[in-house]
Amino acid sequence: xxxxxxxxxxxxxxxxxxxxxxxxxxxxxxxxxxxxxxxxxxxxxxxxxxxxxxxxxxxxxxxxxxxxxxxxxxxxxxxxxxxxxxxxxxxxxxxxxxxxxxxxxxxxxxxxxxxxxxxxxxxxxxxxxxxxxxxxxxxxxxxxxxxxxxxxxxxxxxxxxxxxxxxxxxxxxxxxxxxxxxxxxxxxxxxxxxxxxxxxxxxxxxxxxxxxxxxxxxxxxxxxxxxxxxxxxxxxxxxxxxxxxxxxxxxxxxxxxxxxxxxxxxxxxxxxxxxxxxxxxxxxxxxxxxxxxxxxxxxxxxxxxxxxxxxxxxxxxxxxxxxxxxxxxxxxxxxxxxxxxxxxxxxxxxxxxxxxxxxxxxxxxxxxxxxxxxxxxxxxxxxxxxxxxxxxxxxxxxxxxxxxx
Amino acid sequence: xxxxxxxxxxxxxxxxxxxxxxxxxxxxxxxxxxxxxxxxxxxxxxxxxxxxxxxxxxxxxxxxxxxxxxxxxxxxxxxxxxxxxxxxxxxxxxxxxxxxxxxxxxxxxxxxxxxxxxxxxxxxxxxxxxxxxxxxxxxxxxxxxxxxxxxxxxxxxxxxxxxxxxxxxxxxxxxxxxxxxxxxxxxxxxxxxxxxxxxxxxxxxxxxxxxxxxxxxxxxxxxxxxxxxxxxxxxxxxxxxxxxxxxxxxxxxxxxxxxxxxxxxxxxxxxxxxxxxxxxxxxxxxxxxxxxxxxxxxxxxxxxxxxxxxxxxxxxxxxxxxxxxxxxxxxxxxxxxxxxxxxxxxxxxxxxxxxxxxxxxxxxxxxxxxxxxxxxxxxxxxxxxxxxxxxxxxxxxxxxxxxxx
Ligand SMILES: NC(=O)NCCC(=O)O
Ligand SMILES: NC(=O)NCCC(=O)O
Numbered sequence: 001x002x003x004x005x006x007x008x009x010x011x012x013x014x015x016x017x018x019x020x021x022x023x024x025x026x027x028x029x030x031x032x033x034x035x036x037x038x039x040x041x042x043x044x045x046x047x048x049x050x051x052x053x054x055x056x057x058x059x060x061x062x063x064x065x066x067x068x069x070x071x072x073x074x075x076x077x078x079x080x081x082x083x084x085x086x087x088x089x090x091x092x093x094x095x096x097x098x099x100x101x102x103x104x105x106x107x108x109x110x111x112x113x114x115x116x117x118x119x120x121x122x123x124x125x126x127x128x129x130x131x132x133x134x135x136x137x138x139x140x141x142x143x144x145x146x147x148x149x150x151x152x153x154x155x156x157x158x159x160x161x162x163x164x165x166x167x168x169x170x171x172x173x174x175x176x177x178x179x180x181x182x183x184x185x186x187x188x189x190x191x192x193x194x195x196x197x198x199x200x201x202x203x204x205x206x207x208x209x210x211x212x213x214x215x216x217x218x219x220x221x222x223x224x225x226x227x228x229x230x231x232x233x234x235x236x237x238x239x240x241x242x243x244x245x246x247x248x249x250x251x252x253x254x255x256x257x258x259x260x261x262x263x264x265x266x267x268x269x270x271x272x273x274x275x276x277x278x279x280x281x282x283x284x285x286x287x288x289x290x291x292x293x294x295x296x297x298x299x300x301x302x303x304x305x306x307x308x309x310x311x312x313x314x315x316x317x318x319x320x321x322x323x324x325x326x327x328x329x330x331x332x333x334x335x336x337x338x339x340x341x342x343x344x345x346x347x348x349x350x351x352x353x354x355x356x357x358x359x360x361x362x363x364x365x366x367x368x369x370x371x372x373x374x375x376x377x378x379x380x381x382x383x384x385x386x387x388x389x390x391x392x393x394x395x396x397x398x399x400x401x402x403x404x405x
Numbered sequence: 406x407x408x409x410x411x412x413x414x415x416x417x418x419x420x421x422x423x424x425x426x427x428x429x430x431x432x433x434x435x436x437x438x439x440x441x442x443x444x445x446x447x448x449x450x451x452x453x454x455x456x457x458x459x460x461x462x463x464x465x466x467x468x469x470x471x472x473x474x475x476x477x478x479x480x481x482x483x484x485x486x487x488x489x490x491x492x493x494x495x496x497x498x499x500x501x502x503x504x505x506x507x508x509x510x511x512x513x514x515x516x517x518x519x520x521x522x523x524x525x526x527x528x529x530x531x532x533x534x535x536x537x538x539x540x541x542x543x544x545x546x547x548x549x550x551x552x553x554x555x556x557x558x559x560x561x562x563x564x565x566x567x568x569x570x571x572x573x574x575x576x577x578x579x580x581x582x583x584x585x586x587x588x589x590x591x592x593x594x595x596x597x598x599x600x601x602x603x604x605x606x607x608x609x610x611x612x613x614x615x616x617x618x619x620x621x622x623x624x625x626x627x628x629x630x631x632x633x634x635x636x637x638x639x640x641x642x643x644x645x646x647x648x649x650x651x652x653x654x655x656x657x658x659x660x661x662x663x664x665x666x667x668x669x670x671x672x673x674x675x676x677x678x679x680x681x682x683x684x685x686x687x688x689x690x691x692x693x694x695x696x697x698x699x700x701x702x703x704x705x706x707x708x709x710x711x712x713x714x715x716x717x718x719x720x721x722x723x724x725x726x727x728x729x730x731x732x733x734x735x736x737x738x739x740x741x742x743x744x745x746x747x748x749x750x751x752x753x754x755x756x757x758x759x760x761x762x763x764x765x766x767x768x769x770x771x772x773x774x775x776x777x778x779x780x781x782x783x784x785x786x787x788x789x790x791x792x793x794x795x796x797x798x799x800x801x802x803x804x805x806x807x808x809x810x
Contacts (some may be wrong), residue, residue, distance in 0.1 A: 083672070083674050083676070083677055084672050084674055085625055085671075085672040085674070085677065085680070125676070126675065126676065127674040127675055127676065127677070130675070132676070188630070189627045189629075189630045190627065190630030190631065191630075191631075191632075191635060207629060209629070211675060211676075219781075219784070220490055220783060220784045221780070221781055221782060221783060221784055222594045222595065222756065222757055222782040222783045222784075223662065223664035223666055223687045223689075223783070224594075224612060224614065224662065224687070224689050224755075224756040224757040224758060225593070225594045225595030225596075225755075225756030225757050225780070225782060226595065226596075226662065226756070226780065227596075227659055227660070227662065228651070228654050228655055228659070228661075228662060228663075229659075230596060230780065233651070233664075235647065235665055235666070235668060236647055236648070236651045236665070238644075238647075239643075239644040239645075239646075239647030239648050239651075239665070240644075240648060241644075242640065242641055242643075242644030243641070243644050243645060243648055246633070246638070246641045246644075249633050250633055254632055254633070254634075255632070256633075257628065257629065257631065257632065257633060258633075259628035259638075259676070259678055260640055260641070260644070260679075261628055261640070261670070261673070261674050261675045261676055261677050261678065261679060262670065262673050262674060262675050263640060263668065263670050263673070264669075264673070265666070265667065265668050266490075267488070267489050267490040268666070268667050268668070268669070269488050269489055269490070269532045269666050269667060269783075270531065270532055270535070270616060270666045270667050270685040270687060270723070271488070271530070271531065271532065271537070271616075271664070271666055271687055271783065272488055272490065272532070272666050272783040272784075273664055273666065273783075274665075274666060275490070275784075280675040282628045282629070282675060282676055284628075284629050318675070350629075350630075351627070351629040351630030351631070352627055352629040352630050353629060375626070375630070375631065375635065376624075376626055377626060377627040377630060378625060378626060378627045378628070378674075378676065378677040378678075379624070379625045379626055379627075379677075379680075
């Protein structure tokens, strides 16, 4: 198997890049910290003798050659970017474990028939620039490169400019590398594996994701002098939306989830009725029909609310992905590899979006999950014990060997 | 009467200081724009031959001498600071009209028995530093100077440092000037006078004001992977508070108003369940008992919400003023002055807080209101027609003459 200490040490070293005082990581896509994280990865890829290529959307690929000329590579990897209050494992674990697996193959002097490509995709988190999984989405042809480059972030920056600024606007054509198969190792980011005492999740499918930004326009006025009946309070209406969205999820029942993560008021002053509110709604379900129903109910609610309160309510789509079913053979390969090592394994659904979800559009893809302590993720206290990190990497190693032949 | 053109021109000139592209004014307390606005006022005071004094909290006083040695002055004025998205009249109108009245007295060669003091109080709006009406509150002895100077603003600055920075930490002892009476001219900032077609409001009383900042602490986690039942969503709870506060006001009925003007989420990211929410609640009522009941119901709601949702909810008082009844004789003087000029006048309640409310603690005080077009205030489109501005200033002139003898 892989060398657990080495993997843990690499993760700790990489977690210093963008480290936050609370033990977490802030490495927003295309920030200076992202650049530093990429530079470190590229240096480590070179150390392993991989051929490094960067494509026009900034995806980084490190290729270990195979023995059969022209054979499509097996691709693995994930992403290096984090949310602003992220942990030390989301994304980077899959990339570091892939490097460790390649290093182990070298040590074992294993030559595979197919090349093995370690990938780090651009802007998976989608918090600075929407949509999420953008690098893999562009790779898979789901978003045109010019549109991706023109994306304006929450800080007003243009993605393409930031890519140039950090030196990762590469020249490889997007989608140039067509893998034979894609397998991604990731922390679960949820409570299931830990609760069931299992080491490995063989991810069989993923939820659909619907992201929208809602803008409510009312009228600012004086908080002391304006009777309730004369108000056009954008903040109060935004609060109704937040409450509605949560109650919708409770009404639909599991696995429906719904989240308002961002909410801003303007002018955001104690004695001024808010003129404008901007909020995001994140809806997810494994069932596309349910997801559509949730979207429709929200849209109807927004229309009623606007009419009742004399407000303008607009919605803008930020991301929309249908639920995805992974390649069943690949899922079975993962289950078999886990079982062969005696690890407890189950099939499961991913609640989070992943690059593998995009890669599934252009070939067989699947994922390996390891437990997240306390089900915490997108939280500085995100944690997975070293032993479990190693178990996941071992399964990845075995699956790569098997797929690459 | 006063010269309307001159008053309107002065207001227009002063509105250039901190002017915003939408026609409004941003002159936050103790900002560079506030400094510039004060400098202009002081220059105009000097032009009129007033004796200018600045006290330790930055209140500016310009005194026109009276004929009787040792007679307590009649004080008038208001404030120059605005909210961040303010209009061109809130506060500054009362100061500019007072200057115009003094100028008119000079032109008419009127000598009054009592001195007349034109005041501009520090930080009336209370949006950058709480509480509001701070300069007049300190003047009236309701807040100790050191506490006022130590106030930390929403931008993290210390009020005392900003006062020094803009050069308005004066050396006059606070409260040194004890007026015989205080009369403040102000725009209504509400819809009443316009709706009733009246020129003048004789303000008889003011609502009580209760300001608090509520902080909700939950736990950030992944928006896609965290089932609804396992969430400790600070943002969703904050939204419940906003909705509760509005419904409380509707349930209590007029004149109860309740506003959440500020609301911030942390980390404020699309796919992260909010770990923390901070919001302000502004409750106002003319009846102190009702105000206390509203506060108690909110406190009980916060306790229930915290328990139900597994959250920590804390509240911090930012301002608390009981309802104030103005001096009845002074109110009658204002009514009589308006009637004598043939202006439509009514007694009314102020929904907004005012410096006169603080000055009422140390002597007879009252206010003159003029209409606000569309009832708009704390809005860049705040407006009062020139004729009405002149009518208010005329009433002020007559009342000052009468009070100063
Ligand atoms: N795995 C992960 O956290 N992806 C970010 C996109 C999302 O699911 O919100
Ligand atoms: N008059 C006025 O707007 N005062 C500010 C304090 C408040 O009433 O909110």
